[in-house]
Amino acid sequence: MSVTMDKVVSLAKRRGFVFPGSDIYGGLANTWDYGPYGVELKNNLKKIWWKTFVQDRDDMVGLDASILMNPKVWEASGHVASFTDPLMDCKKCKERIRGDKLIEQHIGIEAAVGKTLKQISEIIKEKKLPCPKCGSSDFSEARSFNLMFKTHQGVVEESSALVYMRPETAQGIFVNFKNVVTTTRMKLPFGIGQIGKAFRNEITPGNFTFRTREFEQMEIEYFFDPEASKWEEIFAEWKKLSWEFVCKTLGIKEENLRLRDHDKDELSHYSKGTTDIEYKFPFGWGELCAAAAYRTNYDLTQHSNFSGEELSYTDPQNPQRKIIPHVMEPSFGADRIALAIMLDAYDEEEVDGDVRTVMRFTPALAPIKVAILPLVKNKEVITQKAEEVYHLLKKEFTCEYDESGTVGKRYRRQDEIGTPFCVTIDFETVEKDNCVTIRDRDAMTQERIKIEELSAVLHKKLGI
Numbered sequence: 524m525s526v527t528m529d530k531v532v533s534l535a536k537r538r539g540f541v542f543p544g545s546d547i548y549g550g551l552a553n554t555w556d557y558g559p560y561g562v563e564l565k566n567n568l569k570k571i572w573w574k575t576f577v578q579d580r581d582d583m584v585g586l587d588a589s590i591l592m593n594p595k596v597w598e599a600s601g602h603v604a605s606f607t608d609p610l611m612d613c614k615k616c617k618e619r620i621r622g623d624k625l626i627e628q629h630i631g632i633e634a635a636v637g638k639t640l641k642q643i644s645e646i647i648k649e650k651k652l653p654c655p656k657c658g659s660s661d662f663s664e665a666r667s668f669n670l671m672f673k674t675h676q677g678v679v680e681e682s683s684a685l686v687y688m689r690p691e692t693a694q695g696i697f698v699n700f701k702n703v704v705t706t707t708r709m710k711l712p713f714g715i716g717q718i719g720k721a722f723r724n725e726i727t728p729g730n731f732t733f734r735t736r737e738f739e740q741m742e743i744e745y746f747f748d749p750e751a752s753k754w755e756e757i758f759a760e761w762k763k764l765s766w767e768f769v770c771k772t773l774g775i776k777e778e779n780l781r782l783r784d785h786d787k788d789e790l791s792h793y794s795k796g797t798t799d800i801e802y803k804f805p806f807g808w809g810e811l812c813a814a815a816a817y818r819t820n821y822d823l824t825q826h827s828n829f830s831g832e833e834l835s836y837t838d839p840q841n842p843q844r845k846i847i848p849h850v851m852e853p854s855f856g857a858d859r860i861a862l863a864i865m866l867d868a869y870d871e872e873e874v875d876g877d878v879r880t881v882m883r884f885t886p887a888l889a890p891i892k893v894a895i896l897p898l899v900k901n902k903e904v905i906t907q908k909a910e911e912v913y914h915l916l917k918k919e920f921t922c923e924y925d926e927s928g929t930v931g932k933r934y935r936r937q938d939e940i941g942t943p944f945c946v947t948i949d950f951e952t953v954e955k956d957n958c959v960t961i962r963d964r965d966a967m968t969q970e971r972i973k974i975e976e977l978s979a980v981l982h983k984k985l986g987i
């Protein structure tokens with residue numbers, strides 16, 4: 524069975540995971556809203572990330588910085604000068620495209636990386652690459668387009684009030700480095716983690732939530748002393764941790780994942796080495812997250828120079844020695860990973876001549892952990908018992924109570940939202956044994972369990 528983007532987009536809308544943004548007004552291109560199940564899924568992902576990388580580690584603390592920052596931050600970080608993409612216009616249909624992406628799509632990534640604007644224009648002209656919309660191959664020269672969204676703070680729209688919507692959460696961490704060191708007394712090596720929105724005025728957003736202009740990042744800046752630790756070792760360690768998080772903790776299938784080192788020409792302006800984790804999306808391999816990027820001490824040095832604040836760290840063994848720490852950065856996109864989780868979990872199988880669609884989420888990620896289903900709805904004794912079980916389990920798990928339609932239909936609905944376990948209550952429960960039936964989403968096996976043991980059994984089965 525091949526998983527197409529259309530199938531997942533359709534299920535996401537039909538079942539309340541992701542809706543088109545501003546839907547009743549005809550939408551706003553490439554904006555998406557998370558529905559009741561989507562928000563649970565994404566929140567679970569963020570919670571697991573936070574627990575794994577911040578709460579469970581002694582060398583990590585968290586932060587929640589503002590989206591709007593002093594514009595000098597973006598001058599210092601290099602984003603004003605270098606956070607650009609090569610923009611071209613199709614002269615025939617006026618479609619705006621990214622020149623490097625057009626080359627990548629038709630010739631390959633090697634042909635696109637590290638090319639100047641002039642080289643991009645020349646390759647596209649020479650190879651007569653077609654406009655993705657109208658097929659013509661007559662483009663304007665490539666020019667540099669800055670991806671940062673601009674807005675104005677306060678009531679006057681003048682340049683002194685210009686502010687940017689942050690294009691990465693990372694800079695909020697760098698500008699708070701000193702605050703964190705002085706308030707927590709963290710010792711190198713240590714990291715700061717943050718989850719939050721980022722904005723990029725992408726030229727070619729698309730592929731559902733893969734590339735949008737508003738998205739959420741989960742980022743770590745891990746500070747270390749380059750004389751005490753080799754960057755190559757820290758790089759290897761974070762690559763391993765990021766990989767394990769994606770395939771072991773989130774349960775994304777290893778065969779759909781690969782590591783890819785950036786070529787020298789492809790590296791961001793701040794990076795000395797970057798390795799991405801890529802996922803096999805229905806449109807091909809695409810960046811899922813940056814497993815590790817070695818940002819050297821570029822950012823802290825820049826902020827130190829631009830702000831005039833000394834952003835150094837005093838070696839506790841030798842107080843005469845002050846250093847500007849180096850940084851390893853694993854950077855995860857919450858929306859893009861949530862999309863990969865949905866694509867990876869999607870499955871169809873034939874059951875009794877019917878197609879069963881099932882989202883095989885890792886239990887910890889599933890939006891609803893347990894559904895409580897009374898076998899018949901118009902028998903008060905049964906619904907009463909079912910409600911009792913529902914209120915009992917609701918204290919511990921995200922639960923759903925459903926009494927509408929046949930039990931078969933209710934199972935299918937829960938399969939489509941990826942609920943790992945359904946609990947049914949029948950006549951025997953109330954008349955005979957005070958037992959319920961647990962139905963397993965994946966194996967479709969059923970097991971009778973005493974109500975008193977239900978909570979413990981579910982905790983064990985769910986692994987939470």
Ligand code: GAP
Pocket residue numbers: 690691692693723725732733734735736737738739740742810811812813852854855856857858859860
């Ligand atoms: N601080 C480093 C940084 O921002 P990046 O590779 O540009 O690095 C990190 O972004 C991650 O953020 C990506 O791997 C992806 O998961 C997510 N991301 C980036 N741009 C995105 C977009 N336009 N839409 C959705 N997710 C995006």
